[in-house]
Amino acid sequence: MTFLFDIGKVLLDFHFEPSLATLLPPGTDNGHERLSVLLEKKDDFEGGRISVADYVPWAIERLGSPVNEADFLHAWRNIFTPNKAMWQVVESLAAGGHQLILFSNTNGIHCPWIFETYEVFRHFGGAVLSYETGSIKPEPEIYHHAITAHGLKPAETRYIDDLPANIETGKKLGFRSWQYDLNDHPAFERWLAAELMHG
The missing domain is CATH 1.10.150 (DNA polymerase; domain 1)
Incomplete structure (x- = not known):
């Protein structure tokens, strides 16, 4: 997955x-x-x-x-705080052999610095980063770039983001999408359990 x-x-x-x-x-x-x-x-x-x-x-x-x-x-x-609950999920998914790809609006000051600083990123096998692609979420172009670069099938790809507009584009393009709320991690865990169960 x-x-x-x-x-x-x-x-x-x-x-x-x-x-x-x-x-x-x-x-x-x-x-x-x-x-x-x-x-x-x-x-x-x-x-x-x-x-x-x-x-x-x-x-x-x-x-x-x-x-x-x-x-x-x-x-x-110096603006970041680890979301350890999500880090545990990432470690579990990586251990289960799932393909993990970063998909982020970011910049050349934060990257590659964050990848060297926070150990969670070692679990990701690929990345689609806005400053490298020339487009930003929620513009469809960056989603199409992700699909092409990683050979994604949207209907079989789970997409997690916190912003409604980004999720909206993801859904329009057929991704199985979840709008994440830092203050309600258990809701995400329930969604993920259902997705993993049903494939």
């Missing part, structure tokens, strides 16, 4: 703002506004349309804070 796993809010929880806020000068009163500006180009960055070399200086300039590139990269990466 083949499984497509999103990363954020599925394998890893994340919170951008607390970490990026450490880059702002003490006493900054419009910190939220400054940080939200960084997300203006997030889709272009994750879609591979802006390189790390271009995005980082732009982001530092928009922050208006005298930070260096190393500090910025550290803060951008």
Whole structure:
């Protein structure tokens, strides 16, 4: 059986703002506004349309804070918390011989760093990452890329993601999809048990 796993809010929880806020000068009163500006180009960055070399200086300039590139990269990466309940599922599926593929909107600052940092990723035999494909979920193009690159049959592929729009595209293309809620992992476990039972 083949499984497509999103990363954020599925394998890893994340919170951008607390970490990026450490880059702002003490006493900054419009910190939220400054940080939200960084997300203006997030889709272009994750879609591979802006390189790390271009995005980082732009982001530092928009922050208006005298930070260096190393500090910025550290803060951008230091946003994740392992979702250990899902890690146990991944280990079990891998041990059962299932094919596991990452399917994520991400960027060249987080990857390959997260793969080297979090051991759960060793269980995945493939990855479809937005910044490498030039398209982002929920755009159909990245789903078609996954299908072609990994020879997927959507009707036989289980797809787990936290965002409704992404799941919607997955369903339209025939994937057996589950919208994951970090706060209700048992619901996912019940769905998975049924899927494994029925093949």
